[in-house]
Amino acid sequence: MTTTTRRGPYAKSAAVRRRILEACVDAFGETGFHGATMKDIAKRAGISHTGLLHHFARKEDLLAALLDLRAERGARILELTGALDPSAKPIEALQGMLTVLVDNELQPGLMELHCVLSGEATSPEHPAHRYYTERYRNLRLFYTRAFTALDERGELRSAFDPATLATMTIALINGLQAQWLFDRNSVEIVGAVRGFLQSVIPAMDR
Amino acid sequence: MTTTTRRGPYAKSAAVRRRILEACVDAFGETGFHGATMKDIAKRAGISHTGLLHHFARKEDLLAALLDLRAERGARILELTGALDPSAKPIEALQGMLTVLVDNELQPGLMELHCVLSGEATSPEHPAHRYYTERYRNLRLFYTRAFTALDERGELRSAFDPATLATMTIALINGLQAQWLFDRNSVEIVGAVRGFLQSVIPAMDR
DNA sequence: CCTACCGATCGGTAGG
């Protein structure tokens, strides 16, 4: 087979789908799911409206594919930073999350996307409602495991229980990112989160 | 004048405008500014589409009036709780904000509205962008003044400066409210915020 | 406040 010259239809299709989903990050990030239009997304992706519909028959399919991609990438990054097991390596897990926060600031489009979509998805009828409900639940589970492990090792100094600390950490991160999107000079996301974690975990001095 | 029987056009108009803005809280809260439709808002308010256009010619006018009303009510509540001057009475100011949080939980529709709109308003082109930019800035100013006053009295125990503490407090509140909207059983807003404030202000033991 | 509409644009589909 002449694999060097021939690309095949699948390779092309995958590249187009990638361009489409990149366009979705911008479109959904700017006006949300409701405000975005299929025709605008097609234009941003550089294909025709019907070309877009060939790949994604409905607007909801577009959102589902985008959220799948984001969840997949998020899991992969955590794996690379070795922060997958918060119970066994809680400090590494929390520092891995800080690394993700640093990375997020380099991709403001993705932060805006999650900020806008999670706001819209508050309504139970929103196509991303289940996604964000589970995302929050999984994040609380992740942080609760890390704080519980630290507590059992006697490395937690806080009046709050691990579960409440988990909820607070997530809230702090999301709230800081939201403020940062409105005023990038007045908010220092990573420093504040790291400082908060250090204030309850003496061993986390780096 | 027969003030008892006659109401006059202004009284009726004001009542209709109130019903319209109440409908807007639900409509904008459920699908955001972009997702909401003028015809749906009219239906919720119990008037015709064109009747709505008589009171508010454009969708943006509706949003502006709603945000004005919210800002006005928020200022009035703070005034009533005697928390208007964070520099002179910092503890009272912070406890006043806690009172507002308690009140917010009784009006989930308003919390959803702000969550959805502030997410959408991340984009500079959004009609509420300026409103939320200034809202965040004013809130940071309010909390910074309270924490600065406490610091000068030697009542602040934190590695963070007052401005950073202000940003973090606001972030915590917004983030907790967002999570609460997705899972009301797993998140305890007021307790977490009060605990956070108590952890940096020993004098705030109530 | 209503009926009667407008230019345009919506998400989605036709045949090729």
Next chain:
DNA sequence: CCTACCGATCGGTAGG
């Protein structure tokens, strides 16, 4: 029978 689209247009609805 497949893919990766295209130009044109469907019935309905948006804000005004």
